[in-house]
Amino acid sequence: MRYLILLTSLFIGFISCQEDDLLTSSSAKLEFSTDTVMFDTVFTGIGSATQRFKVYNRHSQPIRISSVELAKGNSSQYGINVDGVSANQVKDVQIEANDSIYVFVEVNIDPSTDDIIEKDSILFYTNGNIQDVKTIAFGQNVNLLMGQSLNTQTWDATRPYLVYTSCLVDSLETLTIEAGTKVYFHENASLFVLGSLIVNGTLDEPVLFKGDRLEEFYQDKPGQWGAYTTLENGATYVFGGLHFLPGSFDNKIDYAIIKNANKGIQLDSAVGNNYTLEITNSIISHMNLAGIYAQTSRVKGENLVLNNCGSHAIAMVLGGKYNFNHVSIANFTPYSSRNTASVALNNYFVSGDVGFVYDLEEATFTNSIIYGDGGENGNEIVIDKADEGAFNYYFDHCLIKVSEDFDMSNENHFQNILRNPESGPRFVSKEEYDFRLDTLSPAIDAGKAEYGAATPLDMNQNDRTTDAGPDLGAYERQQ
Template identity: 30%
Template structure:
């Protein structure tokens, strides 16, 4: 009987005591009045920041390594009202935060972005370093993390038509935002050594004329040692505005590219490098108007190109495909030009057009070779609508190398419609489709002896390039054992007296491709 009465009494006493005893918190939620914070880095760095443009977002983790919670009295910048830095503290956009509780052995996240003010747009160009402290006060202790940006002032071209007959110089970088337009009847002249960086989705649209390192602006020497190397300061460079970051240096599809409208005439691109785009150069003439938009590419390098299913900074490319040169019924002349690491096409001609390649090297080995399924050189007289056949397609391919990671690097769609306008001579070509010694319906026989082509049994490096790798360490000059050397009696006119590096080409024993030298 006693035991039966004991249990209700204990239950009542427990309930009564619970009214007077404090609740028990987990240890990590208990507040301690000593101890400091730890950080994932002592400095948050932003490298090569262009003035007036927002940077990428960097993360700073703030750790409470103590077993119990701490109250962070203050998180704030030195100059919160005028700072070039923007903070997102624990999900809240604010420059200063107070009384933030961090549980024991827990953390909070601070996101940091920068937008540096111009440091001399109207004066002499210069680089500079902008530093500011991000301050933390916890339990009477002050701690700091340094925010540091290495900035450079720029010429910003943001969704505007350019002044007629504009000239871009190399005193500071030019950055493209959105669409930058060269108006009809006007010229954009880009001087030696100019650097052009394009933001995600940006395009340089030329309705007039584009002159890049034109002969009037740049004439390299003619001595045997006057080499124009890849590091030459006179080369004009087009790239994505994040190409300075290792993960984006060789990434394609970061910007749209150079677009030559149907009204564009007389374009020249010399001693230039175009990379990281959806298309290197797009000639857009969907109505097959005459005269065609045209471009002369000389001593140029076009690389890291792709448009297929490309997404960058949250925006998908508006094109389904990418090419080093993509021509919709345009006219493209290419000399001493290297196309490399294009994920789809090196040159794609749609809806007819006029194409000439002489002493060019197509070395199409993108980093992800498994994605490639299209021939590097592809031509069709079918218009962009996929139905209409346009009259007229001419192709001259001479003294060149066309090789890559797939077996057929040339495709001539509806060849019989324009066969009279096709001439392929003295070229090293990866092809099984056109490897016969005689023509057949719809299929030229490019191994005919009179054409002097090298149609080798496919291997990954039949041309014997010096180095094939993913990225800028590739070297597409020929090794001493290459079958493309010493083409004395096979050469096809016209001979180009100097190669991609501006070195003399032996008129009696010229090598195939853009590079004459093996050294």
């Protein structure tokens, strides 16, 4: 019996040893979750986001990879991390039976080159076999900005600009940005303006302001850029992506696309009686908080589209003066629920037991659309006033979404309102962010001719004065 037990133990041990033996057959191959790791538009001199893939051992025995290495070795622009080990070459990597490991990859493009394609391969040496996963990155040279104070200068479309840490247009200086220029922002970076900003985009070549993550996943993702800081009480204060500081004046933006920030534009305390900002023919989209956040400021806007802002499309707080004509607010937020109004008006601030009241000299919306899928108690406009200060506002010839309880009876504030049309504004496609009007839109020809004549060309340079009446919003329907 003792002999039988010994034989049985030896047999089991032999089987166990066989199961634990490394697989050494040259026919045993690894499998990979991808054959190519691709980086889409990596800025020169700035490391990429990290990509990853999996390496599988589909066999019933462990397998040992003699070496995982970059084909270009030490001259490679890529870096790899193999199962927790970072090096250009990692030796003796074992994958257990029916198991897998991760390989992480990043790339840094040489800033001394022009636009290039950077290629390499990650080689896997196993039992005399060589397998590879290819890597490819598309590099783009940029003008890199890291905290500079900017004097008067002009940016053009020759190379994109990357604001890696926040920059300031200094007092009495002017930054001019010409048509077709692309300005990318890293996370927690803003462009602060103490002097003046002039944006000269065109219909065919708008100026682009957006985050520096260019992968497809990030195209419509809000909150990618804009400076923020933590206050002493632990709260987070968020600055505008384009932030106009007190004292800034004579700012003009024409044909810009501003997207993916925390706040698109913020304006603080106006100086003098002129507008702090005149913005025309521009799109502000996919903001985590507000599209335009103006406090005690002066803003004029024409032919604007503001869409998919997580809090307000336009917030006018602590008084000021505001005039908007032919604006399309299409505030749909599929990535979050929103219980705030797209348009907010306010003229006071309370800190502890102390209140501060400011005059709202004027806030007008004409020939405009104010619509969305949220709102404060179903209202896409909110009126928040202190009676001690002036509070002058006026909506005329507008399509507005409000609740049944919202009072629009005062003609000093509301005239010729398309209130909650059953069909909504009937945009061509809110899913594709096409906020032109379809053929059955109630906003067609619903505007006032006087306001149309003040802004005779729509955002696409179509004449809105030649038919029965101007359409509401930024776009004139073309038959």
